[in-house]
Amino acid sequence: MSVAPWLQRQRTSLLAQRGHAWLLHGPSGLGQYELALELARAWLCERADRPQEQGACGACASCHAIDVRAHADLCVLLPEVEMLALGWPLDEKAQAEIDDKKRKPSREIRVEAMRAAVEFGQRTSARGRGKAVLVFPAERMNTISANALLKTLEEPPGDVRFVLATGAAHLLLPTIRSRCMGHQMAWPQPEEASQWLQAQEGVAAADVPVLLAATGGRPEEALRMHAAGRSARAWSALPQALARGDMGAVGGLAPAELIDAMQKLCHDLLRTGQGAAPRFFAAADLPSPARLETLLQWSRKLQDSARIAEHPLNAGLMLESLVALAKTALNSRPP
Numbered sequence: 001m002s003v004a005p006w007l008q009r010q011r012t013s014l015l016a017q018r019g020h021a022w023l024l025h026g027p028s029g030l031g032q033y034e035l036a037l038e039l040a041r042a043w044l045c046e047r048a049d050r051p052q053e054q055g056a057c058g059a060c061a062s063c064h065a066i067d068v069r070a071h072a073d074l075c076v077l078l079p080e081v082e083m084l085a086l087g088w089p090l091d092e093k094a095q096a097e098i099d100d101k102k103r104k105p106s107r108e109i110r111v112e113a114m115r116a117a118v119e120f121g122q123r124t125s126a127r128g129r130g131k132a133v134l135v136f137p138a139e140r141m142n143t144i145s146a147n148a149l150l151k152t153l154e155e156p157p158g159d160v161r162f163v164l165a166t167g168a169a170h171l172l173l174p175t176i177r178s179r180c181m182g183h184q185m186a187w188p189q190p191e192e193a194s195q196w197l198q199a200q201e202g203v204a205a206a207d208v209p210v211l212l213a214a215t216g217g218r219p220e221e222a223l224r225m226h227a228a229g230r231s232a233r234a235w236s237a238l239p240q241a242l243a244r245g246d247m248g249a250v251g252g253l254a255p256a257e258l259i260d261a262m263q264k265l266c267h268d269l270l271r272t273g274q275g276a277a278p279r280f281f282a283a284a285d286l287p288s289p290a291r292l293e294t295l296l297q298w299s300r301k302l303q304d305s306a307r308i309a310e311h312p313l314n315a316g317l318m319l320e321s322l323v324a325l326a327k328t329a330l331n332s333r334p335p
């Protein structure tokens with residue numbers, strides 16, 4: 001994936017400043033991870049004749065080592081599910097535990113991984129260009145991990161730099177926030193976002209407005225949606241399918257994804273009920289107006305469900321009850 005122009009601009013401005021620890025924050029899905037990785041790549045890049053603000057060269061041994069996820073001076077701290085999704089290797093012990101089905105990949109940044117990162121910070125740089133630690137999403141550190149990191153941030157070993165990235169900075173320890181230089185992620189211009197998305201492999205021009213609307217104007221997230229096989233057509237068809245209680249329309253979605261889509265739909269119906277334009281769906285794809293009280297009830301139930309969505313006792317049952325709730329809400333009619 002080519003680095004989007006709005007991320008390139010942010011990279012240039014961050015690399016022109018000094019700072020051994022950055023916190024990239026702002027609404028989720030604005031390319032926090034991509035920008036964090038770009039910073040780490042530039043810090044470690046070995047093309048000495050290149051001004052660092054231009055970012056990594058993409059061709060040296062260091063850049064190559066990062067591309068193949070095997071750079072000795074880069075420590076990436078992500079929840080294991082994210083590590084696996086983004087192609088980063090787990091340490092041997094963690095991988096063995098998961099292979100032996102002793103446990104599932106974690107959704108938090110594990111304390112063991114954080115301790116390894118702290119040790120990494122104290123080691124000598126292997127390639128001689130310093131070291132980098134990338135933490136994403138930083139709010140997935142628990143208190144123990146966060147405190148271990150905090151000690152390192154307070155007394156950083158000489159040649160290690162940190163980049164923390166988050167879509168939920170309010171969930172971080174204030175002491176962590178205050179130890180980092182903050183950078184608020186910038187929104188891309190709608191025109192720029194749509195041009196970039198259209199230029200990505202396999203994205204049909206007609207799908208671009210639907211994917212961008214579905215993600216509230218977040219092109220990186222729109223591309224991930226596309227890459228995960230969530231089509232623009234399925235998104236447009238979702239409201240009517242839910243109104244019919246059609247389970248086929250939600251096949252393959254994780255409960256958290258379905259709740260997110262339903263929250264967007266509920267939000268849009270509340271907006272159109274007030275005469276405003278929908279934000280995430282096209283007006284033509286929405287079912288008939290629903291009863292306000294029922295929508296508000298639905299919205300509260302979705303919030304409750306969101307809290308347990310990552311650890312449902314039975315994902316299939318959860319999807320069924322979510323679809324049943326949606327059907328009831330969408331078929332309520334204003335008095």
Ligand SMILES: [Zn+2]
Binds near residue numbers: 046047
């Ligand atoms: Zn390079």
